[in-house]
Amino acid sequence: PNGPYIALDLTHLGEDKINERLPYIREVTQRLVGIDPVHEPIPIAPAAHYSMGGIRANMTVTPLPHLFAAGECSCLSLHGANRLGSNSTAECLVFGAVAGEEAAKLALKSELPDLPQEKLAQEEKRVFDQILGNEGGERVSEIRTKMMDIMNEKVWIFRDEKRLAEAVKEIRALRERFKRAKVEDSSKVFNLGLINALELDFMLELAEVTALSALNRKESRGAHSRVDYPQRDDANWLKHTLVYYTVDGPMIDYAPVTITKWQPVERKY
Numbered sequence: 001p002n003g004p005y006i007a008l009d010l011t012h013l014g015e016d017k018i019n020e021r022l023p024y025i026r027e028v029t030q031r032l033v034g035i036d037p038v039h040e041p042i043p044i045a046p047a048a049h050y051s052m053g054g055i056r057a058n059m060t061v062t063p064l065p066h067l068f069a070a071g072e073c074s075c076l077s078l079h080g081a082n083r084l085g086s087n088s089t090a091e092c093l094v095f096g097a098v099a100g101e102e103a104a105k106l107a108l109k110s111e112l113p114d115l116p117q118e119k120l121a122q123e124e125k126r127v128f129d130q131i132l133g134n135e136g137g138e139r140v141s142e143i144r145t146k147m148m149d150i151m152n153e154k155v156w157i158f159r160d161e162k163r164l165a166e167a168v169k170e171i172r173a174l175r176e177r178f179k180r181a182k183v184e185d186s187s188k189v190f191n192l193g194l195i196n197a198l199e200l201d202f203m204l205e206l207a208e209v210t211a212l213s214a215l216n217r218k219e220s221r222g223a224h225s226r227v228d229y230p231q232r233d234d235a236n237w238l239k240h241t242l243v244y245y246t247v248d249g250p251m252i253d254y255a256p257v258t259i260t261k262w263q264p265v266e267r268k269y
């Protein structure tokens, strides 16, 4: 249902071997796509299943006092330019524990500061007046689907200048459309439509940051494959991309990579 795919044929293995070695694969394909790999090939397509990069933190401590980051939302620089399979779960376990302990220690020795009433009022206005109270004619689900299409087609595995530039422009246009998005359900309690809209707002911002950073990085490195710049370029690009919020849009900056025992080498597989 989600576009082109290749067919992975396991039928030659037979039912006994599939049940013994690949029971989970059989269960998932039957449950999610209604296909039994004992009798039919499995459709295979690439999908984004991890977001590399995130809130910059040093051992979970972020530049914002009292904010800790761990897991997929964080960038602790431990994955290099391409996270290896299963390291995400390991990262969550290790750094989730670190963040929890550090946050608890800090909380025990901190006083709860006065809440900034003006900022709270601003945020309430944004959520309830601007987003929930929006009477514009745009649909949240349509903007979300369009964003997914743009990211899948233009910011996907193999990237190039033209399509990345188009993606940045189109995502910015979607962000403008989002300003006129209407949440169908006006309830202030358990409103999933409102949650979808709030999440989409954040996702559009991150989609722009992702596309812009990919457009800016004129080399290939790890999971970032530029067909127009296929080589890794350590002379110019052995550095982290940092993106800051400004009222005029995302601002790109850089940070050096800390290299300790293992020198970066060309991937030869």
Ligand SMILES: Cc1cc2nc3c(=O)[nH]c(=O)nc-3n(C[C@H](O)[C@H](O)[C@H](O)COP(=O)(O)OP(=O)(O)OC[C@H]3O[C@@H](n4cnc5c(N)ncnc54)[C@H](O)[C@@H]3O)c2cc1C
Pocket (backbone or CB within 6 Å): 048, 049, 050, 070, 071, 072, 073, 085, 086, 087, 088, 089, 090, 092
């Ligand atoms: C299909 C798929 C397969 C994967 N396979 C593997 C694998 O084999 N091995 C591996 O290591 N990793 C794998 N991953 C990646 C791994 O599952 C994730 O990186 C990991 O689960 C992230 O955990 P997390 O706790 O950091 O984030 P999440 O699990 O995303 O948790 C974040 C939580 O924060 C909540 N949240 C978000 N915004 C707000 C807000 N504003 N207020 C309050 N709550 C909020 C969300 O609802 C969510 O519950 C896979 C991912 C996918 C999608």
